[in-house]
Amino acid sequence: MNVVVAASASVGYVCGASSTYNASGGSATTIFKTTDGGATWFRLPGLRYPTQIAKNCYALLAPDASTVWAAMADGYLVKSADGGVTWALVSTPFSGSNQPSLRSICSPDGGLNIWALGTYNCEMGVA
Numbered sequence: 001m002n003v004v005v006a007a008s009a010s011v012g013y014v015c016g017a018s019s020t021y022n023a024s025g026g027s028a029t030t031i032f033k034t035t036d037g038g039a040t041w042f043r044l045p046g047l048r049y050p051t052q053i054a055k056n057c058y059a060l061l062a063p064d065a066s067t068v069w070a071a072m073a074d075g076y077l078v079k080s081a082d083g084g085v086t087w088a089l090v091s092t093p094f095s096g097s098n099q100p101s102l103r104s105i106c107s108p109d110g111g112l113n114i115w116a117l118g119t120y121n122c123e124m125g126v127a
Contacts, residue, residue: 001032007062010037013084015057015070029057031070033084044084058103063111071102071116092116 001016015031032041055072062068068080069090077090092102100118107114 001030002056002058003060005060005062005068007065007068011035011062011065011083012038013060013062013068014041015060017056029055029070029072031057031060031068031084045086056101058101059105061105061107061111061114063107067111069105069107069111069114071105073101075099075102075118077102077105077114077116090114 001014003016004012004014006012012034013031015029017030031044033044034041055074055076057070057072059071060068061071066081066083068084070078070087072078075092077092078087079090080087102116102118104117105114
């Protein structure tokens, strides 16, 4: 696991890359969630848009218990508005193969706008 973030006193998320291989032979992104303050964790459904997203996850942002953003390798940024049940790929100026990995994300306004820091560049993306 690469990062942990608390959305509230009871809800939190951790992410990384899984050693479980997907159908195409690569690793699948892994995100776990707790709803009891970290006593137990469960794996969230695989990130699919429209197929499995298999990228290392480097940063999470959870401005509330339902909303979570994940920043990944190759410029991928995904968002869930339902506590990690479903995910949507967010378009960024640097999404796609051989793009800077997003290593850090933050929000100056509670998750309405996202600032993302990549491996090679510092870019701000509005999502």
